[in-house]
Amino acid sequence: MTTDIKAPTFPESVADGTIATWHKQPGEAVSRDELIVDIETDKVVLEIVAPSDGTISEIVRGEGETVLSDELIGRFEAGAIAATAVADASPAIVEAVTAISDIKTSPAARKLIDENKLIADNIKASGKGGLITKEDVVSHISNVPVEVPSAPAPEAAAIVEVDAGERIEKRVPMTRLRKRIAERLLEATQSTAMLTTFNEVDMGPVMELRKQYKDLFEKTHNGVRLGFMGFFVKAACEALKRYPAVNASLDGSDVVYHGYQDIGVAVSSDKGLVVPVLRDADTMGLATVEDTIRDYGTRARAGKLTLEEMQGGTFTITNGGVFGSLLSTPILNPPQTAILGMHKIQERPMAVNGEVKILPMMYLALSYDHRLIDGKEAVQFLVTIKDLLEDPARILLEI
Structure with a gap:
């Protein structure tokens, strides 16, 4: 099923917003409540999360473009990629996916869990109704012992030649x-x-x-x-x-x-x-x-x-x-x-x-x-x- 991804409803004091970052590209698998796009306004950055498991099928408005309240910015295909991925997985992986899907996490917490390849079952939830918050994930990470890999043999440092007197400048657009x-x-x-x-x-x-x-x-x-x-x-x-x-x-x-x-x-x-x-x-x-x-x-x-x-x-x-x-x-x-x-x-x-x-x-x-x-x-x-x-x-x- 295809779902429209729309910009949020802006209050009267905010005329429009700008697409800041698409965190997912067309064809990429997305989990429910996973962050997919940031929209920057004059006052805050608004986050739009995936309504369900699936994939981004189309990006209508690209990064840097201005969007109005409730304007169509992309399309989302629910279930297709997630179902295929689970069907091809081993029984153990299917059980893990099913278990994780029953656990409630905030978008920020889910992002940290995915980035650090953590198991949500092992994280103690402090949010309302058993919700795992970002702070819970950060606390969990800080309490997990880190395995330090053996240091590889030192390599010769790359030599970068810079002309004497060269002054480096960086130009970035104002947010x-x-x-x-x-x-x-x-x-x-x-x-x-x-x-x-x-x-x-x-x-x-x-x-x-x-x-x-x-x-x-x-x-x-x-x-x-x-x-x-x-x-x-x-x-x-x-x-x-x-x-x-x-x-x-x-x-x-x-x-x-x-x-x-x-x-x-x-x-x-x-x-x-x-x-x-x-x-x-x-x-x-x-x-x-x-x-x-x-x-x-x-x-x-x-x-x-x-x-x-x-x-x-x-x-x-x-x-x-x-x-x-x-x-x-x-x-x-x-x-x-x-x-x-x-x-x-x-x-x-x-x-x-x-x-x-x-x-x-x-x-x-x-x-x-x-x-x-x-x-x-x-x-x-x-x-x-x-x-x-x-x-x-x-x-x-x-x-």
Whole structure:
């Protein structure tokens, strides 16, 4: 039976996509749920998997071509190749194929199993309903002893002659994601009256609180670690309630005030910066915030974030401190009107009640659109975050 392979249904904010990679070519056997093609959009890379065992019969749209929502990109022949392969196999192989077909695996896990020639029966599943995840396969591989083959006799290294003074260059096309990031950054700098205000916060109280309760927190919340981002998200939510203009967005000549706090958290991946959103972050507990951010970071690096998870957002937090940044001016994420930049915690001598003390200090930066937010509001918003972090009990008490 022939089945059409179509591009996914893109949301309204995504006009089209580009065929990034065909992982299978016409005539190649494909297992059910095996990855067959990647489609790159402005925000994420979408994976299309095989609906059943079979083979790719035709590729309609090749790599690099632009496709629209639900557009035909190829055709799939179900069952033909898989059935032939099993019929010609020995009884032992047939039993193995039958056993594996009953085991549920994610597309990424199946790819790793095939690449490493593993037996799915031997892998411990941790997913819902006995699903084998990519993490299960990686864990299995790391626990399997590796046989190191005896080293072959050394061969003479090949000599490559390079002209003296030769300078090598490599030209590669920019990905759709990187193009979109560039467009949005340029749009932010050209279409907004962006200004940045700075302050510094003593991270000692938060660090002491974290040190005191991190073990109990992790034990109570099933392994979720207590980090710093949770405190910043909760402090930002409280400050946004007090200064609604910082939580607003501009739509043409209209100002849209949001009665909720959807906090975007900038995450770095190999393919570029993405900003997944914590929906209704003001209703989340610290454990939920930390666990969701960790999950977003893991899936961003694996290219598994969905378009829905990156839609919207009323305010953004970016943490350059994890890379060692001491001070920077973050760029707005339109149509949002403000973004908070966190930086490296560094011990510095500070004057406290007439005495010099060494304190763990962090610079904070708030970039904002001066068309909507006045300097007074921006400064007071940043001071509010500083006060909440230097006395974390105020976050709980909402004072």
